[in-house]
Amino acid sequence: MNEIRCLLVDDEPPAIELLLKYTGMIDQLNVVSHCHSAVKAFEMLRQVEVDLIFLDIRMPVLNGLDFIKSLKSPPAIILTTAYREYALDGYDLDIVDYLLKPISFDRFLKAVDRYRSRISAPAPQVQKQEPSNHIFVNINKTHHKIVLNEILYIESLKDYVRIHTKSKEKLVVKGNIGSFMEQLPQNEFVRIHRSFAVAISQVDSYNQAEVKIKGNKLPIGSSYRNEFLSQFQ
16 A cells, blocks of 8 residues: 555644654654644645645634635545544544544554545445446445436435435445545536535525425535535526
């Protein structure tokens, strides 16, 4: 496996020193830079290529969670924090892992292994047939046919994707929502939130904050709003 280019972001120097020590113990990890604020990290990402960020949450000016939300295509993220209460918010942002300080080396190593597993896992097994009206999804080694116009919306579940259909069947496929969206016709489906994408033709109503599909109310994320609204102009 190729080297993993890492960026360390924490406003506490001792925390950076510990991460430098731990990353230095794993040959595959290459720390391309480290900094003490999310603002600086934002600038750094324009200068260097990064595969994985070890990111603190509570930092001045811009906290770690808002930093992730500000990135259009963020690298993989492992959060490092002393505050357990942010865990749910972190996983909603599709982070790799959540490390609570003080961080032990064995727990750090497990987080790195989780990242390795994620990048080595195959993309969701979706096979497009010619220009067609259906796809096949691989669930437990069985290929299930889904007619595209039966799909209502798609929901992200950490390392899985749930497909909601007109028949009320909910198929769960291993993978992330971004990879799954790449397999679908771009003119028929649109991302509305970090956790949701919808079939454009199935939208019953919408406003600036939410979309309604067959009685289901789905939130519109601020970073996806303009793209979604452009589909109806």
